[in-house]
Amino acid sequence: MTELLDDRPYHHGNLRAALLEAAEASLAEHGADGISLRDLAREIGVSHGAPRRHFPDRQALLDALAISGFVRLDEQIRQAIDAVAADFPSRLHAVARAYTRFATENAALLELMYSSKHRPGAEGIVEASEAAFRMVFDLLKQGQDEGALGGEDPTETCMVLFATLQGIATMTNAGFVPGEQLEALTDTAVTQFLRGARP
Known part of the structure; x- marks a missing residue:
């Protein structure tokens, strides 16, 4: 052999x-x-x-895989934003759908992306992750500037939103939510988020 x-x-x-x-x-x-x-x-x-x-070595391959995952997530979020109207609610719905779709279609990859990001010496992964999350942060800042969202710290608001979306994706991946209901449930969650986050 x-x-x-x-x-x-x-x-x-x-x-x-x-x-x-x-x-x-x-x-x-x-x-x-x-x-x-x-x-x-x-x-x-x-x-x-x-x-x-x-x-x-194997770790270098895993790190490169995590970086490529964040690059793809960044691209999909950018495409989602570019494909809709410029108003904040439309963009937020589009970003949320893009994220939950990515998280359910690439569950194992996303887990690697997040776990690798916190490993010592993973500066390249952290840098790759910042692009996608920066877009969402900037979008939420747009919502605050337009008066659609309250709060003083967009970082905290961003964490709440991602926790909600990741929860939906996790439930879908585990079979608790049928895949065909993913987009509708994501839209409902964003609508309720917008309603609850008004100033």
Whole structure:
């Protein structure tokens, strides 16, 4: 078996992207503990040493996966904001739907993103996470400036909103909320949030 692996090509058209894609699929199926650089190399058909060109160890791969997750979340939130009218309620509903959709379609990835963010030395992950959350923070600040939201601290308001959305996503992932009800429940939660957060 070792000889077969050694005969595999070292180079790959886009090895880094292929490794991240395979790692994300493995993460969803086996969890973070089930990810192995050697297994991923075998799966995509390269020598067992090839992944180390991009990821010196397993932790580096997991960190890169978490960063790519935050980049995707950032893109989806941006697209959601750009696709609706500029008024605050429309944007907030769009952002909430984008978040709960991402959180339910990428449950294992999101868990890795959040857990990795708090690991010592994870500055790159923290930086990647700030872009998406900064957009939501700025959106809530817009709501305060327009008089749609009360409170003096947008950070606290942001935490309440995310806790609500993450709760909905967690209940959906656990099967307590049918997937087809996700968007309607998210909209209801945002409507109630807006009603309760008025000054």
